[in-house]
Amino acid sequence: MDTTQRTDQQRSADRRRRELLEAADRVVLRDGPQASMNAIAAEAGITKPILYRHFGDKGGLYAALAKRHTDALLDSLRAALDAPADRRERVEATLDTYLTAIEARPQVYRFLMHPAEGGQPGDQGFDVGKHSAPLLRRMGEELAQVIEERLDLGPGGQRLARVWGHGIVGMMHAAGDWWLGERPCSRAELVRSLADLLWGRLAAAGDRVGGPGF
Secondary structure: OOHHHHHHHHHHHHHHHHHHHHHHHHHHHHHHHHOOHHHHHHHHOOOHHHHHHHHOOHHHHHHHHHHHHHHHHHHHHHHHHOOOOOHHHHHHHHHHHHHHHHHHOHHHHHHHHOHHHOEEOOEEOOOHHHHHHHHHHHHHHHHHHHHHHHEEOOOOHHHHHHHHHHHHHHHHHHHHHHHHHHOOOOHHHHHHHHHHHHHHHHHHOEEOOOOOOO
16 A cells, blocks of 8 residues: 555545544534433444444543543633733633633533433443543643743742642632532623632732743
């Protein structure tokens, strides 16, 4: 098989994988945590063994969906952090971007973070403990890198940036999960309250010399 044939086959496989993920997204938007491999295979017009061939198992499909949605969320968060505004406005915009994302697609959020609630008879739910923790850890590391690049945190700054990154992501996740389930206040009020909690130390930290600024 020559290089051109291998490239064509890879393109075809990548396209088919995207189509299967889009079918999975449609099922998740409809069924949330109750989404099953049977329903996703039916939506894609294939048998379940073919779905397993592309993703290996439920964990492989969950990981692919998590990466797809996490990539999009991280792009949105980076855009909020890069917006031409003062630091407080960008902190609030970043918090609001996260909350807007989970509010706009609650079924997707619940599938990614609470899939163990779902599962049809004979098609057990996705293992939330195994797969959602790496998703949150990835977000924490990404935010830690942004903080380290942009803020002068002094000696031990790299370690402190990771503490802040994972702490902020944990706060956003826990507060957002509670808010999405109970709706005790408006999104704007929650954003302001969380920003108030973060603001003291963020306001005091200087920008890193030569960095893009926070």
